[in-house]
Amino acid sequence: MVPENAPLPPSKRPPGPWMMVWKKFSRNPFAMTGLVVLTIFILVAIFAKWIAPYDPAQIDMLGANLKPGTGDHLLGTDELGRDIFSRLVYSxxxxxxxxxxxxxxxxxxxxxxxxxxxxxxxxxxxLIMRIIDVMISLPSLFVNILVMAIFGTKMIYLILILALTSWTGVARLVRGQFLQLREMQYVEAAKATGVSSWGIIFRHLLRNASFPIIVNATLMVGGAILSESGLSYLGLGIQIPKTSWGQMLSNSQEFMLTNPMQAIYPGLCILIVVLAVNFIGDGIRDALDPRQKNSRRRLAKWRKNFLKSGI
Incomplete structure (x- = not known):
């Protein structure tokens, strides 16, 4: 028997929405693998100065085209004797x-x-939708090449032009969310209490539309890396003495038959990073989908019935 004056046990605080999203996300093996891989690449980029054994622009013609594992060159050297591993790290x-x-x-x-x-x-x-339709109708690769050819190939120009040709998808996504959210009762209540339109947009609606925006943002990272690699491969991206994976691919195309590893290494880095980002985006999307739990139950039930049928 519990005494009448006994203190009540402390009630557990229910997990917040972000904690619930993290629990669902952490149960996805592909998403967690992608998160670990992307974290490793980010740490390599941050500590590149201490990880790379050589200066990526250091030329040594006497040590050109060395095979992987030769001397202190873990992945060999390119046609100018530059250490490939160091160039990958700085890229x-x-x-x-x-x-x-x-x-x-x-x-x-x-x-x-x-x-x-x-x-x-x-x-x-x-007006905004017509502007977006015009921008979507323009071939983004052609616009990127044209702007880079006119204004130059500095990194800041590359970032700005890639951003200005990829915001239209986010705008249409957010517009669709706002068309639904603006009809909610809490929006009418906020208007009745005197909250301004900008206050409603930034304090209430954008917060409720943040989940699909986050998913779209993760997928855009991989697209931006691919776009930069494509422009650098065409010679309109990052220029010497800086280096990028796309630039390494461009420099190695003349040596595909004699030293194909020069192209394989940066190509693998691009592939791994883009896959990792896509896995993270898919994991976030599944974690934010309220129907995901029910779909998993239906899939498990179907699998159980399939095994029982003996087909």
Missing amino acids: SQVSMTIGFSVALIAVCFGSIIGAISGYFGGWIDT
């Missing part, structure tokens, strides 16, 4: 910086434009 700085910077700028700009379009509607929505 991760450029790719990570461009990937996350482009995603951040495009998501912020696209979210604001989409929020304005979806909340206010009317002629503002029509």
Whole structure:
């Protein structure tokens, strides 16, 4: 028997929405693998100065085209005697910086434009949507090449042009979310209490539309890395003495038959990072989907019935 004056046990605080998302995300093996891989590449980019054994621009013609494992060169050297491992390590700085910077700028700009379009509607929505339709109709690769050829190949220009050609998808996504959220009762209540339109947009609606924005942002990182690699491969991206994975691919195309590893190493880095980012994006999307739990139950039930059938 419990005494009448006994203190009540402390009630457990229910987990918040972000903790619930993390629990679902951590149960996804592909997403966790992608998170670990991406974290490793980010740490390599941050500590590149201490990880790389050589200067990535150091030329040694006497040690050109060395095979992997020769001397102190873990992955060998290229046609100018530059250490391939050091160039890969420093290239991760450029790719990570461009990937996350482009995603951040495009998501912020696209979210604001989409929020304005979806909340206010009317002629503002029509005007913004027509501008977005025009931008989507333009081939992004052609626009990127044209702008880089005119303004130069500095990294800041590369980040800005990639961001300004990739914000349209975020804007349309946010607009669709706002068209639904602006009809909610709490929006009417906020208006009745005197909250301004901008206060409703930034304090309430953007917060409730943040989950799909986060998923889209993670996927944009991989797209930005691929775009930078493509422009660098065409000679319009990162220029010497800086290095990037796309630039390494461009330099190695003349030596594909004699030293194919020069192209395989940066190609593998691009492939691994983009896959890791996509796995993280898929994991976040599944964790944020309220129907995911039910779909897993249906899948487990179907698998159980399938095994019982003996087919």
